[in-house]
Amino acid sequence: MGNVVWLRPPDEEGPAPGRPCLVHSEDEWWEGTVVWEEARRQDGLWWGTATYRKRGEQVTEVHSQHDLRAR
Structure with a gap:
């Protein structure tokens, strides 16, 4: 992931x-x-509260802006 863009x-x-x-x-x-x-x-x-799929399971966790990037 060479061109990582911060999520605003x-x-x-x-x-x-x-x-x-x-x-x-x-x-x-x-x-x-x-x-x-x-x-x-x-x-x-x-x-923010992030909801994502990890290894086939839906996960909901709170993350700081440092762990979230634009998709």
């Missing part, structure tokens, strides 16, 4: 519920969607 959080282009994304988990990227939280957390990062 809500303050940069407006929230998009269920926005397509790639989710970083266990050193691999998985196709999924993200729903951003309404505001940044105290750590200054955007967090």
Whole structure:
């Protein structure tokens, strides 16, 4: 994945519920969607609930903007 593009959080282009994304988990990227939280957390990062398929199972986890990329 040589040309990884950051997924833009809500303050940069407006929230998009269920926005397509790639989710970083266990050193691999998985196709999924993200729903951003309404505001940044105290750590200054955007967090969102990502839903994706990993090894045939649907997984829902909360990830920071660092683990989510544009698809």
